[in-house]
Amino acid sequence: PRIAYLSKNKSEFLDRLEYLMGMAKSSLETKREIVEKNMQGGLLPYTKRYLGTLKNHFSTIGPIGMNEACLNLLGEDIASPEGKSLAVETLEFMRAKLSDFQEETSHIYNLEAVPAEGTSYRLARIDKRKYPNIITAGKEVPYYTNSTLLPVGKTEDVIEALEHQEKLQTLYTGGTVFHIFLGERMSSGEAAKRLLKKIAYNSRIPYITITPTYSICSDHGYLRGEHPNCPDCGKNAEIYSRVVGYFRPVRNWNEGKQEEFKQRLEYKEKIALEKDFSEKRQRIASSV
Secondary structure, eight states: OHHHHHHHOOOOOOOOHHHHHHHHHHHHHHHHHHHHHHHTTTTHHHHHHSOOOTOOOEEEOOOOOHHHHHHHHHHHOSSSSHHHHHHHHHHHHHHHHHHHHHHHHSSSSEEEOOOOOOOOHHHHHHHHHHOOTOHHHHHHHHOOOOOOOOTSSSSSOOOHHHHHHHHHHHHOOSOOOOOEESSOOOOOOOHHHHHHHHHHHOOOOOOOOEEOEEETTTEEEEEOOOOSOOOOTTOOOEEEEEETTTTEGGGOOOHHHHHHOOOOOOOOOHHHHHHHOSSTTTTOOOTT
């Protein structure tokens, strides 16, 4: 988002991106050199025993806040045709540069939808302090939307979101995941099975999770959905949801992620199960 805010046009934006990717490459090469030196020097005996070498390990670079980059450069979010086009072009540009880095260094690089659990908040806070007019996500606390995802409050329709994200998420060469955030657990295991099968047959999204919000009462245990207080006894309950890749109590998240949780629209199970994908493929199972 910062380089988008500082750029006058797309060409300048990509030039700035290329420069920052070069800096990231230098940092990663230095890190690889130090770790390899320490490993061969006997400072990492367990790592050396199991890995032997870092030759097969990736150096990872990924974008953060593409939605806010679109807003700052284009005045349109990533959900718009213009925003999505810029996001696709950016990922393709990054893939090409990483290929160049591999040729140059003989080390393997990948393009990842980096989790950015801490940096999505930290970088937005720094940018907002330095550039008060920069556009970030968040009303009370600034944060950046992860990687090239839709803004968290954009839609309750998971089919719409999946269709938007398909072209973007398949451009990553490293890790990427689409979280299906639900207000509570699905109605049944069979419903979850139907949804997963439907997505698998109709979408090329590499990885997905079904992520319900739930609460825990010290006396009554598991509670479906978000409950600050237990509906049975009135005691304070602990609200859990997934932050990046794992479930944690929401109150333990950083301020930026808590703001993201407040703004999050959960996907509706009814829409997910009943709505069809707009572009059906021939391999759709008739039983879905």
